[in-house]
Amino acid sequence: MANVNFDNVWKKYDEDSIAVKELSIQVNRGEFVVLVGPSGCGKTTSLRMLAGLEEITDGTISIGGAIVNDLAPKDRGVGMVFQSYALYPHMNIRDNLSFGLRMQGMSNDQVSGRVVEAAELLGLSEYLERLPKHLSGGQRQRVALGRALVRQPAVLLMDEPLSNLDAKLRNQMRFELRRLHEELGTTTIYVTHDQIEAMTLADRIVVMNEGRMQQFSEPLEAYHNPANTFVASFLGTPPMNLIYGEAMDGVFRAKVKNSGKEGGELEIPLPERLSNFSGDCTLGIRPENVALEIGKQDGKFSISGSEQLGSETIVHLKLGEVRIAAVWHRPGPDENWRITSRENRVDIIIEGKDIRLFDNNGDAINNE
Amino acid sequence: MRADVASLRWTPLGLQSTRWFGWISLFSLMIMFAFAWMRNDDYGMKIVIVAILCNSTIIYLVPEDAPEHRASSRLSLFISCSVLLMLSCPIFLFHRDSTFTGITLIDLWTSLPVLLVSILSFLSGIKSWRWFVGKHTQSEAIEGLSRSRKHGPRVLQISKQIVLLHLGLFAILPPLWTLMLSLTPGNSLGGDFKISSITFEHYEKIMGMDRFWVWLRNSIIVSVGTTIFGLSIAFPAAYGFSRYRFHGRKLGLFVFLIVQMFPGALILVPYFIVMKGFGLLNSFIGLMLAYSVTALPLCVWLMKGFFDTIPIELEEAARVDGCSQLQVFIHIIFPLSLPAVAITCLFSFLAAWNEFLLALTFLSDTDKYTMPVGIASMVSETQPYWGDFAAASILVSLPVVLLFITFQRYLVDGMVAGSVKG
Numbered sequence: 027m028a029n030v031n032f033d034n035v036w037k038k039y040d041e042d043s044i045a046v047k048e049l050s051i052q053v054n055r056g057e058f059v060v061l062v063g064p065s066g067c068g069k070t071t072s073l074r075m076l077a078g079l080e081e082i083t084d085g086t087i088s089i090g091g092a093i094v095n096d097l098a099p100k101d102r103g104v105g106m107v108f109q110s111y112a113l114y115p116h117m118n119i120r121d122n123l124s125f126g127l128r129m130q131g132m133s134n135d136q137v138s139g140r141v142v143e144a145a146e147l148l149g150l151s152e153y154l155e156r157l158p159k160h161l162s163g164g165q166r167q168r169v170a171l172g173r174a175l176v177r178q179p180a181v182l183l184m185d186e187p188l189s190n191l192d193a194k195l196r197n198q199m200r201f202e203l204r205r206l207h208e209e210l211g212t213t214t215i216y217v218t219h220d221q222i223e224a225m226t227l228a229d230r231i232v233v234m235n236e237g238r239m240q241q242f243s244e245p246l247e248a249y250h251n252p253a254n255t256f257v258a259s260f261l262g263t264p265p266m267n268l269i270y271g272e273a274m275d276g277v278f279r280a281k282v283k284n285s286g287k288e289g290g291e292l293e294i295p296l297p298e299r300l301s302n303f304s305g306d307c308t309l310g311i312r313p314e315n316v317a318l319e320i321g322k323q324d325g326k327f328s329i330s331g332s333e334q335l336g337s338e339t340i341v342h343l344k345l346g347e348v349r350i351a352a353v354w355h356r357p358g359p360d361e362n363w364r365i366t367s368r369e370n371r372v373d374i375i376i377e378g379k380d381i382r383l384f385d386n387n388g389d390a391i392n393n394e
Numbered sequence: 395m396r397a398d399v400a401s402l403r404w405t406p407l408g409l410q411s412t413r414w415f416g417w418i419s420l421f422s423l424m425i426m427f428a429f430a431w432m433r434n435d436d437y438g439m440k441i442v443i444v445a446i447l448c449n450s451t452i453i454y455l456v457p458e459d460a461p462e463h464r465a466s467s468r469l470s471l472f473i474s475c476s477v478l479l480m481l482s483c484p485i486f487l488f489h490r491d492s493t494f495t496g497i498t499l500i501d502l503w504t505s506l507p508v509l510l511v512s513i514l515s516f517l518s519g520i521k522s523w524r525w526f527v528g529k530h531t532q533s534e535a536i537e538g539l540s541r542s543r544k545h546g547p548r549v550l551q552i553s554k555q556i557v558l559l560h561l562g563l564f565a566i567l568p569p570l571w572t573l574m575l576s577l578t579p580g581n582s583l584g585g586d587f588k589i590s591s592i593t594f595e596h597y598e599k600i601m602g603m604d605r606f607w608v609w610l611r612n613s614i615i616v617s618v619g620t621t622i623f624g625l626s627i628a629f630p631a632a633y634g635f636s637r638y639r640f641h642g643r644k645l646g647l648f649v650f651l652i653v654q655m656f657p658g659a660l661i662l663v664p665y666f667i668v669m670k671g672f673g674l675l676n677s678f679i680g681l682m683l684a685y686s687v688t689a690l691p692l693c694v695w696l697m698k699g700f701f702d703t704i705p706i707e708l709e710e711a712a713r714v715d716g717c718s719q720l721q722v723f724i725h726i727i728f729p730l731s732l733p734a735v736a737i738t739c740l741f742s743f744l745a746a747w748n749e750f751l752l753a754l755t756f757l758s759d760t761d762k763y764t765m766p767v768g769i770a771s772m773v774s775e776t777q778p779y780w781g782d783f784a785a786a787s788i789l790v791s792l793p794v795v796l797l798f799i800t801f802q803r804y805l806v807d808g809m810v811a812g813s814v815k816g
Contacts, residue, residue: 079710100716112707116729125725129716173715 027213028090028103028180029055030076035085037071037237045071047237048085053230056211058204060245062224063234064260069217070185072234076215077106077183090180100129102181105174109186111166113158119145119169120154126177144176147206164195171203175210184216188223200226221261225249233257250312255388258310264340264351266382267316269309273383276301278309282346292326292345297378303391308384313340315380316352318372325371343372350374401535406525407542407549408518409456412511414553416453419479419511422504423449426486429500438486445482445508448475452515469526472519479512507556569791575784596785606786608761609768613747613790616681616764620746621739624686624693628738631690632697633727637706647698650691658688658751666755676758684756685746693738700734701727736801747794765790 030053037046046068053059061069074080076087078099086093094102105126114122123144127137145151148168158166167187174182187203188196204227207214218224224231225245233240233248233256240260241253252258258266271280273296280292294309318341319325327343327350339354352374383391396402423446430438455472483505524530530538579593600606634640635647665684666675674680704727712722728735750766757763763771769786772779 077710077714079713098718099710099713100718104714106711106714108707108711110705110707112705112711114708114712114726125712126715129721173711177715 027055027211029053029057030181030213030215031086031088032072032076033086033088035072035075035087036083037068037075037080038083045237046075049239050085051232051239051242053213053215056213058207058214058216058227058229060216060218060224060228060231061234062218062221062231062260063240065219066236067234068237069219069232069234073183073185073215073217076102076181077104078102103179104181104183105177105179106183107170107174107185107187109189111158111170111190113166113169113173115158118155118157119150119161122158122169123150123154123172123176126173130177140176140178144172147175147209148172163191164199167191167199171206175206175212178212180213182212182214184214186218187216189218189220203227221263225261233260235260251390252310252382253390255308255310255384258382258384262312264313264353266310266312267350268384269311269348269350271307271309272305273300273307273309274304278307278381278383280309280345280348282348292348294376294381295378296383297381300381300383300391303383306386307391308388310382310384311350311376311380313351314353314355315376316350317375318352318354319375320370320372322371322373325373327372327374329368329370329372341372343374398532398535400539401530401532404525404530404535404539405456405542406518406522406538407545408514409522409525410542410546411549411553412515412518413453413456414550415507415511415514416449416456418553418556419508420446420449420453422507426501426504426508429504430486437489441482441486441489445479445486448479448482449508449511451475452479452511466527469519469523472526473516476512476516476519479508480516483509483512572784572787575780576788578781581779581781596781597789599782600785600789605760605763605768606789609763609765610790612678612762613765614793616678616685616753617743617746619678619682620685620689621742623682624689624742625735625739627686628690628693628697629735632694633701633723635694636698636701637709647695650694654691661688662751662755665752669756675756676762677756678762681753681756681764682746684752685749686742688752689742689745693742696738696741697731697734700731704730740797740801743797744794747790 030051032049032051035046035049036044038044049068049072051059061072063069071080075082076089076094078094078097078101082095086095088094089102089104114125117125120141123141124137127140132140141154142151145154148171150165150168150172153161153165153169158169161169167190170187174184184203188199191199200223207227216223216227228245230243231245231248232242233253235256241248241257243251243253248257249261252261252266255268259268269278269280269292271278271292273279276296276298278294278296280294282292296303327345329341330344330349331342333340333342337355341352341354343350343352385391423442427439427442427446429435430442452472452475455468455475487501487505519526524534576596577592577594579591579595635643669675669680669684672680674683708726708730709722712726713719717725748766749764750770753764753767754770757767760768760771765786769783769790772783772786
């Protein structure tokens with residue numbers, strides 16, 4: 027177990043393609059940190075730089091206080107789980123698990139002890155003599171995990187380890203990964219594009235976009251108080267509603283720009299903590315915090331569509347250019363019908379505590 | 395969809411078969427024509443030309459789908475072509491001419507398919523006359539379609555097998571002929587092979603020759619040396635080309651291909667001059683060097699193609715697991731690329747084993763001859779010992795055949811399956 031520091035790390039392939047820009051994160055001992063972001067955001071590159079599979083252009087990466095920039099992967103004390111598993115096809119599971127240990131020059135007794143231990147931990151004991159091609163996807167995934175864990179690495183790295191599994195198995199493995207982490211307490215850095223994995227697994231998440239870190243915080247903090255509009259729109263399904271407009275005198279006026287008779291002014295009073303701000307800005311509100319008033323004849327919003335998920339119904343509202351998604355929890359059959367009927371007009375109720383404001387650059391405004 | 399789609403799409407199975415087999419008989423007719431031409435048999439050539447026309451007409455008259463415009467004239471043309479084709483065979487076989495030399499096996503072999511196809515087309519034409527004139531009923535068509543569907547693939551399969559069988563026969567004829575020669579007493583060029591007179595005298599003679607064993611030893615030294623030397627260069631080179639991106643990578647690969655395109659005779663003289671300069675003429679080292687270099691481009695390309703299929707993640711995993719670059723090479727890449735190594739080994743071995751021109755040019759001592767040069771020297775003596783020659787050829791091929799059988803299981807690809815997702 028060790029802490030991991032990224033200090034102002036850059037990765038440039040050439041002048042035009044910069045994969046990672048001034049990344050600085052401090053991962054504590056035993057922490058589970060998830061790097062999350064859309065594809066091409068630099069999260070995998072960051073992980074590979076940490077593993078030593080990719081050169082670091084600028085800045086330093088240290089593991090357990092030691093700078094590892096110029097160390098070979100094998101000397102960094104990391105274990106890695108690859109997206110494609112990358113099991114050695116010509117070795118059986120036992121050899122796959124023990125390969126790293128034998129490379130370290132460990133004695134045979136110790137090796138087999140560790141392998142048996144890891145196999146038991148992951149439920150692989152009965153498959154030790156098989157070849158990877160004779161295992162199912164989930165089992166291969168476990169072997170890949172076991173191969174990384176058996177070396178008792180200072181840092182465990184995982185690169186989208188669940189993305190090749192089907193949905194059911196993925197949920198199961200996700201749960202198991204968390205359990206393993208709690209049991210072993212290994213410092214873990216995990217890369218995914220799946221925000222559910224990020225939210226559920228992480229102690230802290232690093233949201234990345236276009237090579238830059240957007241936010242580094244606890245998952246719920248990022249969810250409720252996104253640092254900028256990118257984080258707001260990346261986390262959550264459906265994502266946070268973003269409404270463009272202007273704030274003045276403690277009131278937010280949306281740019282409705284209606285091109286017809288429909289609509290009208292949309293004014294949202296701002297809470298006290300944001301009332302000092304004036305100027306162009308973006309208002310953010312989570313769909314589950316938008317309450318609906320249905321059945322009002324003079325409701326401002328029309329309903330442009332709805333998605334019924336059973337446990338909840340996502341209602342898409344429209345007012346001129348403004349589009350808002352609202353989540354209606356525990357809808358009964360009657361309300362369902364009323365919501366989905368497109369003739370209904372709807373008003374929304376928003377509580378001041380749920381409102382977030384972002385300035386023209388997309389950064390969150392905090393006037394507390 | 396039209397209700398009478400069945401009767402539009404249906405072609406009687408007999409006629410379909412006629413078309414498939416018709417191509418075979420057409421090919422046979424071409425061979426017949428070639429033989430008639432070689433014999434200066436003008437009358438035979440004329441007959442064959444008429445037969446080819448008839449055969450083509452038969453194929454043409456049975457289209458893939460049922461014809462839109464049907465007429466009884468088509469039927470009469472079809473039947474008359476069949477009859478004409480049927481008659482052409484006996485006429486071709488038995489026509490009396492000044493050049494008539496009797497019916498040979500080849501005559502029978504070529505005319506039999508023509509005869510069978512003409513009979514088939516005649517019978518199926520008569521049977522399906524209603525189809526030709528478009529008077530078949532809907533239920534007939536539906537029934538016929540299901541019959542075609544059931545038996546059609548099998549008939550097509552048979553016609554394909556016949557073609558493939560002949561191609562296969564064509565391929566193994568030369569070695570078969572050689573085997574026959576080696577077992578025939580005397581030194582004739584074949585033709586008088588009898589099971590009862592099989593003899594191993596040629597083998598005994600060859601195996602009793604001291605020179606044969608010397609040549610065999612030379613060949614083994616050169617071939618094994620070439621394989622080892624060539625592989626030890628090609629393996630890392632191919633790995634480099636596959637894994638690293640460097641300046642001149644594409645050019646290098648391209649140049650390799652171009653070198654491969656020069657005919658062997660062209661590089662003979664430069665090789666000779668170079669070898670002379672190094673004092674490597676009449677030596678095995680020189681020969682090995684030349685062979686390895688010649689085989690290198692193909693070996694590199696073969697193995698590069700294989701390395702490209704080994705996922706890079708495997709190497710990265712091994713590096714994280716504690717391997718240096720060399721250990722990755724030994725523990726991961728080499729075991730995984732055994733199929734490629736096997737086929738490349740086989741290729742270099744074969745190239746060196748069979749090579750004649752360079753060996754003939756470089757080697758001047760009889761004691762240094764490799765097998766091909768040695769065998770050739772047996773023929774060029776005043777009296778050609780064809781029987782001995784054939785026996786030696788068979789003996790030389792044996793190691794290669796054995797090699798193939800041993801390496802075969804490595805040639806089966808699929809070792810990489812299961813390593814990554816799938």
